[in-house]
Amino acid sequence: MNTNIIISGVGGQGILTIAAVLDTAALSENLNVKQSEVHGMSQRGGAVQSHVRISDKEIYSDLIPKEKADMILSVEPMELLRYLPYLKKDGWLITDSKPFENIFDYPKKDDVYKQIKTHKNHIIINATSQAKRIGNSKAANMVLLGAASTLLPIPEKSMTDAIKKLFQRKSEKIVKLNLEAFEKGKELAENFKDFVYRE
Amino acid sequence: MKNLVLGNEALAQGAIDAGLSGVYAYPGTPSTEITEYIQRSKTAKSLGIHSTWSVNEKTAMEAALGMSYTGKRSMVVMKHVGLNVASDVFMNMAVSGINGGLVVVVADDPSMHSSQNEQDSRFYGKFAQIPILEPSNQQDAYNMMHYAFDLSEEFQLPILLRMVTRLSHSRAGVVFKERRTQNGMQLPIDTKRFALIPAFARKQYQTLVSKKDLLIKSSELSKFNKLELKNSNLGIICSGIAHNYVMENIGEENNYSILKISQYPMPKDQIKALYDHCKMVLVVEEGYPFIEEILHDYFEENPKIIGKISGDLPFTGELTPNIVGKALGLTKDIDEEIPDVVSNRPPQLCDGCGHTDMFNAINELIPEIGDKNVFGDIGCYALGALPPLNTINTLIDMGASITMAKGAADGGMENAIAIIGDSTFTHSGMTGLLDAVYENTPITVIISDNSAVAMTGAQDSSALGRIKSICLGIGVDPKHFITVIPLRKNHDEIVEVLRKELNFKGVSVILAQRACVRIPSNKKEEIKQKIASIKN
Numbered sequence: 162m163n164t165n166i167i168i169s170g171v172g173g174q175g176i177l178t179i180a181a182v183l184d185t186a187a188l189s190e191n192l193n194v195k196q197s198e199v200h201g202m203s204q205r206g207g208a209v210q211s212h213v214r215i216s217d218k219e220i221y222s223d224l225i226p227k228e229k230a231d232m233i234l235s236v237e238p239m240e241l242l243r244y245l246p247y248l249k250k251d252g253w254l255i256t257d258s259k260p261f262e263n264i265f266d267y268p269k270k271d272d273v274y275k276q277i278k279t280h281k282n283h284i285i286i287n288a289t290s291q292a293k294r295i296g297n298s299k300a301a302n303m304v305l306l307g308a309a310s311t312l313l314p315i316p317e318k319s320m321t322d323a324i325k326k327l328f329q330r331k332s333e334k335i336v337k338l339n340l341e342a343f344e345k346g347k348e349l350a351e352n353f354k355d356f357v358y359r360e
Numbered sequence: 361m362k363n364l365v366l367g368n369e370a371l372a373q374g375a376i377d378a379g380l381s382g383v384y385a386y387p388g389t390p391s392t393e394i395t396e397y398i399q400r401s402k403t404a405k406s407l408g409i410h411s412t413w414s415v416n417e418k419t420a421m422e423a424a425l426g427m428s429y430t431g432k433r434s435m436v437v438m439k440h441v442g443l444n445v446a447s448d449v450f451m452n453m454a455v456s457g458i459n460g461g462l463v464v465v466v467a468d469d470p471s472m473h474s475s476q477n478e479q480d481s482r483f484y485g486k487f488a489q490i491p492i493l494e495p496s497n498q499q500d501a502y503n504m505m506h507y508a509f510d511l512s513e514e515f516q517l518p519i520l521l522r523m524v525t526r527l528s529h530s531r532a533g534v535v536f537k538e539r540r541t542q543n544g545m546q547l548p549i550d551t552k553r554f555a556l557i558p559a560f561a562r563k564q565y566q567t568l569v570s571k572k573d574l575l576i577k578s579s580e581l582s583k584f585n586k587l588e589l590k591n592s593n594l595g596i597i598c599s600g601i602a603h604n605y606v607m608e609n610i611g612e613e614n615n616y617s618i619l620k621i622s623q624y625p626m627p628k629d630q631i632k633a634l635y636d637h638c639k640m641v642l643v644v645e646e647g648y649p650f651i652e653e654i655l656h657d658y659f660e661e662n663p664k665i666i667g668k669i670s671g672d673l674p675f676t677g678e679l680t681p682n683i684v685g686k687a688l689g690l691t692k693d694i695d696e697e698i699p700d701v702v703s704n705r706p707p708q709l710c711d712g713c714g715h716t717d718m719f720n721a722i723n724e725l726i727p728e729i730g731d732k733n734v735f736g737d738i739g740c741y742a743l744g745a746l747p748p749l750n751t752i753n754t755l756i757d758m759g760a761s762i763t764m765a766k767g768a769a770d771g772g773m774e775n776a777i778a779i780i781g782d783s784t785f786t787h788s789g790m791t792g793l794l795d796a797v798y799e800n801t802p803i804t805v806i807i808s809d810n811s812a813v814a815m816t817g818a819q820d821s822s823a824l825g826r827i828k829s830i831c832l833g834i835g836v837d838p839k840h841f842i843t844v845i846p847l848r849k850n851h852d853e854i855v856e857v858l859r860k861e862l863n864f865k866g867v868s869v870i871l872a873q874r875a876c877v878r879i880p881s882n883k884k885e886e887i888k889q890k891i892a893s894i895k896n
Binding site for chain 2: 222276
């Protein structure tokens with residue numbers, strides 16, 4: 162078993178929490194994990210990514226080689242496309258539809274969605290607004306993880322246990338909110354057919 | 361049970377478990393999390409391990425040497441360019457030797473993710489003639505700390521432990537071992553070796569040079585250096601994290617002859633054995649072609665040795681599994697490119713950041729003073745060199761804003777402005793300010809004080825609450841030390857202050873004081889109280 166996931170977004174969007182849940186879940190399954198992350202200057206509103214590698218064998222490289230990622234999981238649609246060279250031919254693209262527009266030359270949104278849709282295996286969901294509906298837009302990352310969960314070789318229970326473990330020190334309420342977000346993401350992915358963009 | 365930790369955290373836990381008594385450091389990406397981990401560690405706290413930030417890397421290393429002098433184990437941590445700042449004590453403590461084990465941890469930043477160059481610290485280790493260790497994974501980083509302190513105490517030398525960004529900032533499961541106790545206080549039997557007047561220094565330097573063969577022997581016997589001779593077509597020498605990229609490509613079941621180097625000076629015997637066994641030798645290393653150059657020295661300019669110098673691997677930037685795969689002839693070029701629709705997303709100052717207000721004020725005066733007069737420094741405000749601000753023209757090293765502005769003023773520039781952060785000011789700006797005060801050079805220094813070392817994650821700044829008294833103590837005229845609050849509503853006022861001080865033909869300091877927006881509100885309260893207590 163060998164799974165490579167790139168998590169992408171903009172500094173401050175909570176991609177490391179997704180990575181932490183995956184790492185914790187994988188370790189609890191006695192699997193090996195390597196997970197690289199971005200610290201320092203790029204974190205200030207810039208493009209950030211995390212390479213998560215999970216395997217039952219020894220993992221050497223901290224970085225995923227190009228064309229070896231099984232999935233790109235992005236909290237921002239344009240940032241998803243930045244890592245396309247890493248995706249396997251039959252890999253999955255999963256993203257929030259909500260753009261983070263902190264640059265003056267952000268592309269036309271429709272062009273971004275069109276580009277994503279040229280890949281057969283894609284799931285575009287409105288994770289942020291779903292999370293908001295549940296109680297906090299910050300939980301968008303857990304909606305996305307939920308959407309990705311059915312495509313990952315880690316048992317769902319290990320992931321939800323990891324969510325409990327990681328959010329426990331905040332509060333029971335936050336644990337519940339994130340579990341709900343995870344569940345919602347799963348449901349959205351299962352029912353996903355097509356993403357239609359409306360201006 | 362494995363512990364999920366960053367390479368930096370593995371190393372920090374390794375140091376605690378190896379009987380560390382104190383860590384000294386100044387924050388700097390990618391090294392910061394090492395010290396932060398020890399600061400957060402309950403074990404470290406209960407053991408009384410020192411972990412407060414130092415003012416700069418030089419003061420940190422000197423303090424670490426002082427702790428070592430008492431017989432205790434100390435560690436000093438910095439990013440690669442920090443070693444430039446500490447190089448004076450670094451070179452000289454190799455000559456004096458140490459007492460308690462002393463490990464110098466330096467994190468290099470190939471690809472310059474958060475740095476102004478990609479210098480390779482291994483050259484410093486060679487320059488100082490001390491052993492260098494280079495872990496290739498998180499478990500290595502943990503295990504090597506114990507070994508590094510032993511090696512340091514065995515040879516009575518500081519040890520350089522080199523990290524790189526990708527290992528510092530990558531997590532994996534690591535097994536921790538039992539902790540050993542700290543050393544007790546035991547002052548040096550002979551203190552003369554620490555008093556490097558020429559007569560003693562010559563003797564000490566002879567002692568250092570005479571250790572060379574023993575250090576090579578130690579590398580040859582090191583459990584961290586491994587030679588495996590198999591197929592003789594292509595031999596591979598790889599070090600540190602480069603080993604991972606080689607293994608990623610060739611897999612466990614391979615037929616290559618490989619020498620993995622994780623301890624320097626280079627293990628001569630193993631290198632010779634690999635060289636004699638193979639038709640070609642590929643050197644894969646992160647950073648400069650350090651090993652490759654030495655091989656060319658051993659075996660003369662030799663077409664049999666390939667790597668970065670031969671152009672088989674790129675000279676600049678960090679390695680990746682794909683780059684290494686290509687050098688091995690195992691991966692083809694990847695056709696898939698980043699789609700054209702994707703725009704660049706460079707880092708930028710946070711919404712509501714006080715630096716932005718300060719830059720906006722300067723920018724308003726640029727039509728009057730010219731657009732080449734602003735000297736910048738290291739910190740978040742370095743982003744003022746990018747659009748949309750485009751305010752600062754220079755960024756060289758910690759503290760250089762003030763001294764470069766001074767030199768430019770000496771050269772005839774009118775309206776030279778230096779902009780520097782609070783922590784960078786106490787790190788290396790104060791001394792330059794004294795130069796300017798001493799000559800009454802006409803410069804305007806803006807200290808953009810956000811009460812934190814913000815870029816690296818808002819660590820405590822030693823400058824907190826002390827900037828005014830430092831500046832006045834250095835001799836800045838109180839009439840030309842002005843405090844402003846960088847907020848949009850104060851824009852006109854700040855522009856006026858700036859215009860007035862630019863017209864003054866002497867040293868002015870404008871302290872722009874507003875806490876970093878990333879500092880949580882409870883911490884802001886703590887900062888306020890701290891400032892108040894300093895004033896009393």
